Amino acid sequence: MIETHQLTRRYGALTAVDALNIRAEPGQVLGLLGPNGAGKSTVMRMIAGFLVPSSGTAQVCGHDVSKEPVKAKRALGYLPEGAPSYGEMTVREFLIFVLRIRGLSADVGYRRFDEVVSQLQLESVLEQCIDTLSKGLRRRVGLAQAILHDPPVLMLDEPTDGLDPNQKHAVRQLIDAMARERTILISTHLLEEVHALCNRVVIIANGKLLADATPAELEERSRYHGAVSFSAPGSGVSQEMLGRLPQVAAIEVDPLDGRITVFPKVGQRILEPVETLLRQQGLEVSEIQLERGRLDEVFRQITTGSTPASVGVTEGKG
């Protein structure tokens, strides 16, 4: 479990993290989201015990990071931003060094070593110097280091940064598999990752907590939530008709591909009426979709404090 209470860190006049309360429980993958410079890494560094908070506390598995640092660090696996490691060591030497520092006994240690190496597919580079590895491999070595002691709490600062799509997929599967009985906190600015991994999201900007919700709850805040979009050639005719439906608030046409998005009035469901209307009109619709909401839009809206663009019939915008 990870818990912070009024966690604050100041650098001179700048408040990088401002009275943050977050809580992640076993079985949870909590995504820490925010624009660059929002304070995500600072939060993680304080929880990991690398930085001392200006005020407030952070706990890992009930151990206060300031009062029982070694106990807290034992319970934690941490991948720092950029996955730093000792470049002059080989992958094997580096992982064995971490095993020893973590005080794992030889039999447990080597069993875990083998498990982790095969989980992260590092067998072929074990004898290579870390300096000579690609960015993706180095990231995997960093991940291996973090999960080597099979920690109950895992904290990963941008774990898939710099990985190709296949590697991203592999890392996500790994995190997914580990999530069941563990507490996992990941920071990211990739919204696809939130969908793929997290069951809860905390959004911070300028060190302040702006949202703490499930991805689905966040999507509901999007103006696209419940909207219906479809592509229909020659749809100019139907727009007027759609606008007349009592449940419809607005219609937008994508200037590039001509895709039409119909926005509902608050609390209204519009998929059925729209479909019925289209059928009545005898319009051929190649495909129709009920939107869940767009996280990127919600993210922008929350972190920049802007309200969603005014809803109205806009044609050829952009």
Add this chain to the structure above:
Amino acid sequence: MSPVGALMRRELRSYFVTPVAYVFLVMFLVLAGILTFYGGDFYERGQADLQPFFAMHAWLYLILVPSVSMRMWAEESKGGTLELLLTLPLSLTQAMLGKFFAAWLFIGLALLLTFPIWITVNYLGAPDNGVILAGYLGSWLMAGAFLAIGACLSALTRSQVVAFILTVVVCFLLILLGQPQVLDFLQGVMPRRLINGVAHLSMLRHFEAIARGVLDVRDLLYFLLSITAWLAAGVLVLDLKRTP
């Protein structure tokens, strides 16, 4: 294995995977030889002992020890591995000790490799090997004190060059303190008691006492306390850097 031991092993290994260690060892041995034979009149004195050899060690260490200690923390800060190391389950003190002992052992190895000169004097005459042993011990302790200073100053900065220069300056001052010229100069501006105190801070004075074969607890304590104090200061520096 304890975290200190694990870190020490890693550090020691890291010295030897780069050419730096070998360059250092060669430089140390060559300079030690040159200074002993040319600077210390090893043969002309006509005595079978290693006084001229040990007399030059303070000056040798002045350049060579900072070149070992400079990377200790500065490199970790710069490469970002400091965050990795300090989030592993070991205390700052353990981290400091692991690094320090690795460097100290390394210098110890360099010192051990000067054994041909010990064989030489034993071949040429009948030296007091007890005194020579004391000389080696004193030299190693002095190297430890220099290293501890270097460890503390390396924690201050991300730049190895800055760490090197700072360490040379501080070590130079500590060598100079005991020199008669400096004490004479201080006589004009300081009360006598204080000057005595200053003289006792000198590395050279305590080292020379040990190297003469007089194992006084006070001289040993001086070095052990110096090492402890500088390492503690280094831990404090590391801690202050994490604190707002």
